[in-house]
Amino acid sequence: xxxxxxxxxxxxxxxxxxxxxxxxxxxxxxxxxxxxxxxxxxxxxxxxxxxxxxxxxxxxxxxxxxxxxxxxxxxxxxxxxxxxxxxxxxxxxxxxxxxxxxxxxxxxxxxxxxxxxxxxxxxxxxxxxxxxxxxxxxxxxxxxxxxxxxxxxxxxxxxxxxxxxxxxxxxxxxxxxxxxxxxxxxxxxxxxxxxxxxxxxxxxxxxxxxxxxxxxxxxxxxxxxxxxxx
Amino acid sequence: xxxxxxxxxxxxxxxxxxxxxxxxxxxxxxxxxxxxxxxxxxxxxxxxxxxxxxxxxxxxxxxxxxxxxxxxxxxxxxxxxxxxxxxxxxxxxxxxxxxxxxxxxxxxxxxxxxxxxxxxxxxxxxxxxxxxxxxxxxxxxxxxxxxxxxxxxxxxxxxxxxxxxxxxxxxxxxxxxxxxxxxxxxxxxxxxxxxxxxxxxxxxxxxxxxxxxxxxxxxxxxxxxxxxxxxxxxxxxxxxxxxxxxxxxxxxxxxxxxxxxxxxxxxxxxxxxxxxxxxxxxxxxxxxxx
Ligand SMILES: Nc1ncnc2c1ncn2[C@@H]1O[C@H](COP(=O)(O)OP(=O)(O)OP(=O)(O)O)[C@@H](O)[C@H]1O
Ligand SMILES: [Mg+2]
Numbered sequence: 001x002x003x004x005x006x007x008x009x010x011x012x013x014x015x016x017x018x019x020x021x022x023x024x025x026x027x028x029x030x031x032x033x034x035x036x037x038x039x040x041x042x043x044x045x046x047x048x049x050x051x052x053x054x055x056x057x058x059x060x061x062x063x064x065x066x067x068x069x070x071x072x073x074x075x076x077x078x079x080x081x082x083x084x085x086x087x088x089x090x091x092x093x094x095x096x097x098x099x100x101x102x103x104x105x106x107x108x109x110x111x112x113x114x115x116x117x118x119x120x121x122x123x124x125x126x127x128x129x130x131x132x133x134x135x136x137x138x139x140x141x142x143x144x145x146x147x148x149x150x151x152x153x154x155x156x157x158x159x160x161x162x163x164x165x166x167x168x169x170x171x172x173x174x175x176x177x178x179x180x181x182x183x184x185x186x187x188x189x190x191x192x193x194x195x196x197x198x199x200x201x202x203x204x205x206x207x208x209x210x211x212x213x214x215x216x217x218x219x220x221x222x223x224x225x226x227x228x229x230x
Numbered sequence: 231x232x233x234x235x236x237x238x239x240x241x242x243x244x245x246x247x248x249x250x251x252x253x254x255x256x257x258x259x260x261x262x263x264x265x266x267x268x269x270x271x272x273x274x275x276x277x278x279x280x281x282x283x284x285x286x287x288x289x290x291x292x293x294x295x296x297x298x299x300x301x302x303x304x305x306x307x308x309x310x311x312x313x314x315x316x317x318x319x320x321x322x323x324x325x326x327x328x329x330x331x332x333x334x335x336x337x338x339x340x341x342x343x344x345x346x347x348x349x350x351x352x353x354x355x356x357x358x359x360x361x362x363x364x365x366x367x368x369x370x371x372x373x374x375x376x377x378x379x380x381x382x383x384x385x386x387x388x389x390x391x392x393x394x395x396x397x398x399x400x401x402x403x404x405x406x407x408x409x410x411x412x413x414x415x416x417x418x419x420x421x422x423x424x425x426x427x428x429x430x431x432x433x434x435x436x437x438x439x440x441x442x443x444x445x446x447x448x449x450x451x452x453x454x455x456x457x458x459x460x461x462x463x464x465x466x467x468x469x470x471x472x473x474x475x476x477x478x479x480x481x482x483x484x485x486x487x488x489x490x491x492x493x494x495x496x497x498x499x500x501x502x503x504x505x506x507x508x509x510x511x512x513x514x515x516x517x518x519x520x
Contacts, residue, residue: 057514062421083425090423097517101418115422162422 007073009169009201010036010059014068015226017054028054030067032226036170036202041193043213044206045230046222052206055222056172059204060093061085072170090119094163094200096173096192100155102147102162108134108154109143112161119166133161137191153184160192164199171196171203178208189215232256233335235324239283239295241317246271252281252317254324255339260303264315268305277302281319283327298323337363375467375474394493397444402500405437409508416508417516426509433508437501438494445493453481 016030028051036042046052057063059070061077070077072092077085102111109130116126134143137157147155156176163171176192177185189212196203205216213219213230221230235254240247241263248270250263261279263271273279279302286293300319308316325334342351345368352365369376409416416429456479459465463476 053518054514057517060421062517063512063514083427086420086423086425086428089421093423095421097418101414103415103418114419118419118422118424118428166423 094168433505441497
């Protein structure tokens, strides 16, 4: 749910991350600040390997930063237990991967309902919400289909529906159209934009395509010193 | 409770003789001897046999053994678990051979509705008799078999235990493979907000499901096999040595329960180790790998 404007939905302060042993350390970025507010639709661009995916992981609390902190609302990821992080992530963060990562044993509807079931919601309610959302992403007829029978674009739309089914405050998408051809990519991107506007507070999309980036409200370039306006 | 009369003597026919134990029981019609005795005597059913008792009676010629001439009614191994072959004959004949008065007996046979209480009943009977008597329970009479079966049970239980342990290790390996192949899905679940505990539960449940299926299949198969082996008397025992004609197989609810409980517990242990690993996977590294 969009917050009541009392502050940013997501805030990163002085983030630093690098990999490797001290003598051959690869520093991806340091001193990175970011603030996402309700209604933001931000694109992140940068060359391959600059650390865009890593940044999303830090923001989603999937990995701890070397320095700095990430606040979701008022909660600091590092101050939470593993269980606390899981519950906050489920509630506040929607994540779309480059690859759909749907569970092959579940139908489209069940995949979309999964976050609700993990949150302890009743099955009937979860399925109903999933069906509604599948209609919204234009897959009303494929609710019972298994991922392997869906096209790449359809899978990504299911994955998108799964990411927003709990109405997360923050939607993080890591090259959501990266594995799709141009036509499907356009379709998915449109949906993402629409869904982000409608169902979540702020969206952060990693993309390689300047055309998509241009359609976002802000475009930020990831450089070793942090994020700069592009 | 049936009286019985036991004595020692010889069986003779056509000049052949074998020493023999004989026992008289109520309800025994005619003479039945052991196949071993029949062979030594070259006797066939219908032959006239003379049972010579070790008891003597006084005759004008001095003491002579008491004898009884009987037609050989049947050739069969003794039903009770005696190591020595027995010739069985009507109670009255046996009394006469041992010069006992009608109503007298050398012993009594008790048939219990609950055979497991034999020891207890034997002690009580000995106490009640008031005389120094010897008691022999069916367990004592069948001691070698009882011991063999008990040993066999212990060995079988140890074998089953090892089989289950090995099967559990197999299950652990299967679970580990499951965790390895489905680590991406586990990572996705955790991105969707599944707590580590929830992910651990998923993999434990998968392992337990496998374990339960294996346990059910094993128990059903084992019970069916036991029933079949028992019905078909698949493993015969030497009749001269044991009163049981074949190795009995019984499906004991307690044994089945013990095996089931142990198998399920062990499946849980075997599945929970890889499951715990799955719950602690570094999510981002797993996601990078796919
Ligand atoms: N767990 C890790 N261990 C070692 N190195 C890592 C790890 N995670 C990321 N890296 C390194 O960090 C760098 C940035 O990776 P990242 O996936 O964030 O790049 P990216 O900007 O998303 O690239 P792309 O556009 O190709 O997806 C890469 O050089 C990568 O090898
Ligand atoms: Mg990336």
